[in-house]
Amino acid sequence: MRPRRADARRNYDQLIAAASAAFAREGADASLEEIARQAGVGSATLHRHFPSRQALLNAVFHGRVEALCQQAHELAEGADPGPALTIWLRALGAYVASTRGLASSLVPSTDNECHHMIVRAGDELLTRARAADAVRPEVSIDDLLTLVTAISMAVEHSPGENGSEAERLLGLAIDGIHPRPAG
Structure with missing residues (x-):
């Protein structure tokens, strides 16, 4: 796997942070759309990183x-x-x-x-x-x-x-x- 661009790495890290917080608050069924929103990215970016x-x-x-x-x-x-x-x-x-x-x-x-x-x-x-x-x-x-x-x-x-x-x-x-x- 080739290294990620800086913006892709930043999006990935923001998604992980937002998902960690959402799962801690709401459990594994937390809204993926809300996780993307909290990370400051669109749903397509979330699904590109996490299918x-x-x-x-x-x-x-x-x-x-x-x-x-x-x-x-x-x-x-x-x-x-x-x-x-x-x-x-x-x-x-x-x-x-x-x-x-x-x-x-x-x-x-x-x-x-x-x-x-x-x-x-x-x-x-x-x-x-x-x-x-x-x-x-x-x-x-x-x-x-x-x-x-x-x-x-x-x-x-x-x-x-x-x-x-x-x-x-x-x-x-x-x-x-x-x-x-x-x-």
Whole structure:
């Protein structure tokens, strides 16, 4: 890809800033036309840079998702597999619950790079935890991500401290993925 002209780079940066603010305020369904207006560009410019809403969500949340993936890799290298997975799921849940719009950006779709990044990172932890018999064998990374995003989306519009509610609900879900006692 060739470097962008200065005006194109400025438009891109303004769109990212406007989208970040809009998603934080209104969630992932924020008006694309309003984002373009806030960035001081037309809708055509927004769509030239971001051909879909998902492409814009990917751009806005890429850095945050990358940090979560890095944490997963670090945990996979050192921590006990079962607790490592739990630590990462709690970190993911807390981050998604506190970042409005991020849960929607993790929903599976073919053009969702954020989702693909999280799946790869989480699967590394899950594979290790499964090998250590720290999670039930039928648990998949898609199951875990569905739980985290569903919980985050469920509390996103709740009044009050949705982070603690998300953490409580995620704790219940995490308890359910551990192997059942014999007998």
